[in-house]
Amino acid sequence: MKISTHIYNIGQGLKNVWRNKMFSLASIATMTACIFLFGIFYSLGTNFQSMVKTAEEGVAVTVFFDEGISQNRIDEIGNEIKKRVEVANYNYVSAEQAWEDYQKEYFGDNPDLAKGFEQDNPLANSANYEIYLNDVSMQPTLVSFLEGLDGVRKVNQSEVAAKTLTDINKAITVVSMAIVIILLAVSVFLISNTVMVGISVRREEIAIMKLIGAKDAFVRAPFVVEGIFIGLLGSIIPLVLLYFIYDKVVKYASEEFNFLSNMVSFIPVETIFKTLIPISLMLGIGIGWIGSRVTLHKHLRV
């Protein structure tokens, strides 16, 4: 196709949007509603997942060593731990450090109470590695590996916390996936219906084009431009709305429920939108493009 024909088709596509104002508005409104809902669920899901992740980061596995183990072996165990994919990071806590931390926590107000133990560290055998995981669902695998290591006396783990967090994470993933799939199916259905109505109104125009020798691509182009334009608007509008609503809700929640700030932290609007913008634009444009192409297909067999 010539460049002038492309320009003509783009112009015709945009004119079609205006000529079919009501259908265009209906399509844009449908897409706006679907992508808006998608955005809400995406934001909620991502925030929940981030909260669970934060909680997971606090879950640690502690490894204690056999009595009289050499520092060499402790370092070797450290190296083994480092190599594991399950491990996000780990700290070595020496017996002295462990006792110091204990004193701070329990004898903070009465340091005299700890004086009796000055020459004899009661936690002499409590040197340990504190291991934080990438994903708590991997905890059992790591624990059985650690328990099998030579020189390891005991592995402490928070089984209940890990299981609860894993279950919550799974539930959030399943629920948000299901909602997103349902929303996508609904939007494809609604949009292709709207496009179909728009096209059947212009069946005569398509038939005339075909009878005077228009190629399929020429007939299709304005409809595809129209679909993409509607898709673009139908995704930009909900994105703008979501941006302001999300920002306001997060600010409001952080101010009003300040006491929750230790437990709950929201993902900043910029982070959410870094993913949400391309997904929504692709969804909008993709649905518009596919909808117009698929719906037009049967009208072109003339």
Next chain:
Amino acid sequence: MIRLDHVSKSYEAGKPALEDVTIHIDPGEFVFVVGDSGSGKSTLIRLLLKELEPTKGKIYINGQDLKKVTHKKIPMYRRNVGVVFQNFRLLPDRNVYENVAFAMKVVESSNREIKKKVPTMLSLVGLAAKYKSRPSQLSGGEQQRVAIARALVNEPKIILADEPTGNLDSDNTWEIMRLLDEINKRGTTVVVVTHNMEIVRAMNKRVITIKKGTVVSDVGGDDYED
């Protein structure tokens, strides 16, 4: 130019719409195809436009076997066949100029060509002054003249007119027939499907009569009796 060899067309149910039709039309001829409603006249036009496929037989246009024209090649084929309908089939949301220019856009003519040719065509059909009017602002005769200008603008070798005067009053009917005659005199083959016997008698052209799907007579204007 147009050749139908033993062409039959049956739809899914009922009697065939056309049965064993053989017609030869030479370049530059003006031919009327007449018959009652449901006789198969429109089926013939649709076969010539390759909107339908014959059930039996072969159709050749300009020596080309229509069976061998694939879906992809249909647009190129149709560009050599101008078509005029009873109900004009203009684009209601575009003005006279845009309706004619549209046919040139479809075949990807340049803007310069369009600007040069569309006014000439509109002058030929006597509508140069109304180039800005919408179809709804025109009379039936004027709308049909726009349709003829659109059919002609790409200089097809054949014009197929399916009941072109069916929706027109007597004055407009004669005007359209005069226009088609003039186009034919310039060398375009014209096939007019009609059941208006008055114009058929007056025009004195070759007449093919179809009855219940078969050709019952094919005679020159002087020999025609209805």
